Amino acid sequence: MSQTIAILCVDDEPDVLEVAVRELAPLEDVFPVETAANAAEARECMERLERERTALGVIFCDHIMPGETGVDLLVAMTNDERRRQTRKILLTGQAGLDATVKAVNQADLAHYIAKPWDKDELLQVARRQMGLYIAACGLDPLPYLQYLGPEHAATLLRDYREADR
Amino acid sequence: MLFAAMISGSRGSAKKLAGLVLGLSALLAMPFLSFGGLSFSGHVALGIFVMAAVFWITEPIPIYATSMAVILLQVLLLSDQSIILERLGPLHPEGYTAPPYVEFYSTLANPIIILFLGGFCLAAAAEKYRLDRNLTRVLLKPFGTRPRMVSLGVMVVTAVLSAFMSNTATTAMMITVAIPIVATVSHDDPFRRLIGLSIPVGANIGGIATPIGTPPNAVALAALAREGITVPFSTWMLMAVPLVVVTLLLAWLGICRMFKPRIDSFEIDIDSSFDRSPRAVASYVVFGMTVVLWVTEKLHGIPTTVVAFIPIVLLPAIGVLEKRDIRGFSWEVLWLVAGGISLGLSLQHTGLAVWMVSQIAWEGFGTTGLVVLFSLVGFLVANLVSHTVSATILMPIAISLVLPLAGGVAAALIIPIAAIGVIVSYANILPISTPPNAIAMSTGLIETRDIAVSGILVGVLGFVFTVLFALVLWPLVL
Incomplete structure (x- = not known):
């Protein structure tokens, strides 16, 4: 059985989460989408995923939220062995230069999406980043290929090293 | 048990657990059984053979690990380094001459x-x-x-x-x-x-x-x-x-x-x-x-x-x-094949292959009948398990069967063996039959049904033409 890999969206605005979940729905079958309203909830969610042995492949994270900022959450994840591989994406309109620089340098930021985003941008980014996550973790790409979009699937297959048997 | 713990939790674990238990029981029980006409070392080899076949088919451990285990077990039980021979010498009463253990290792450099x-x-x-x-x-x-x-x-x-x-x-x-x-x-x-x-x-x-x-x-x-x-x-x-x-x-x-x-x-x-x-x-x-x-x-x-x-x-x-x-x-893959080659060695050394063959009256089949029979069995098995494994399990038995019929003529041996080797490659009815099928499926371009219909078509073509070529064309080439 293949590994379940989740996507986590963190934003304090329920509307944003709703749109995100709707746009990521085509991936739901293989990449369940989780949501959290702030950093604390996100951490809880990550703990729960871990208990369920579900991997976290991609996190979309707002920056300015009540409590801990998004960038701080992402930096903390990078410093945590268990969450280092997760592809980290800032989804924000309000991260200043300093915060953005910090995210790039200290959280290995994978992608930056400025609000408001184009239709389908989220889906495209999720597909690409999930492909990169699967490659980085050395997972068997076959169960996920048709959800990744043809170009990303081709990239993953190129490095596919399964032998005849 | 460690293995059992490793296995539980993944899907298909019941099959794997059953395979593990069945394979190990066969390995342990065979030396205590006594089949008429089979030497003691033959019983030991039979235990290893059945365990390997069961493990290769049910995959409680990876198929290449089974091959590795096969080599080790033969060295430990059937070679001149055998713990049984050393400690309990008289257990090989029929005067089995244990081959040097290097012979099993060297299958890797075959x-x-x-x-x-x-x-x-x-x-x-x-x-x-x-x-x-x-x-x-x-x-x-x-x-x-x-x-x-x-x-x-x-x-x-x-x-x-x-x-x-x-x-x-x-x-x-x-x-x-x-x-x-x-x-x-x-x-x-x-x-x-x-x-x-x-x-x-x-x-x-x-x-x-x-x-x-x-x-x-x-x-x-x-x-x-x-x-x-x-x-x-x-x-x-x-x-x-x-x-x-x-x-x-x-x-x-x-x-x-x-x-x-x-x-x-x-x-x-x-x-x-x-x-x-x-x-x-x-x-x-x-x-x-x-x-x-x-x-x-x-x-x-x-x-x-x-x-x-x-x-x-x-x-x-x-x-x-x-x-x-x-x-x-x-x-x-090299380990997988080497384990198979190594298993073939013991099947011959211990007389197990000859004994297995002697259990059924094959004479009536003739070479043609044997080619058809083994091709059919190989084809059916290879749809469910790895092609290499199907060939590995069948080949030593097939060659012992064909050997007396071939009467020292090389071509008469090459044709049936090559036919069996070839036919397993035509066994592609299921998505899991071969990795190429699995890759093609994963793209979403095709569905299981498509693989099945094309697999049946290719399988029938392959079966008919392999047998036809083996009987008609290959004798002309060799």
């Missing part, structure tokens, strides 16, 4: 394993410098842009490449080239399925064409080599290529009937050009030279398995293959 290693080197070099992609581009061109011809082109090119590279690597490469382009075709156009099937069908059939095309060929060749029979590269090709051509063309016609493309023209445009760097050119030269030496064995007399060592030396020497590339070889 000439057929070296042949495969040579094949790995060539394939790795071809992949590294994108010779495979570029050949695809060049070879596809003459097939034009009519959808059916594109499908034929894809099938033929995949088959040609997979004759020299692994079927899996070829499929992955072709799919990489094809998906982004085919994805532009409308979702309800059967052309998508046509291409999605052309690739795995081409890869599965193409592997038959040369000795290095796919591991079951190696299993057949190794079984023959143990009887002192070497099959030159060119002879194998003379036997296999006509079979591949006929079945490939008929498969293409059949699949085209099932999936009628709607678009009028389609172009597979591959963006790549031949690498002309000195190393790349050197790798092309080594590739070409090796293949030429292989097919001209009858002229110069250097055996296939010796020629195979040339690229193993040259490609790393000229810097085409680096450490990283060598580490990337499918070493587990």
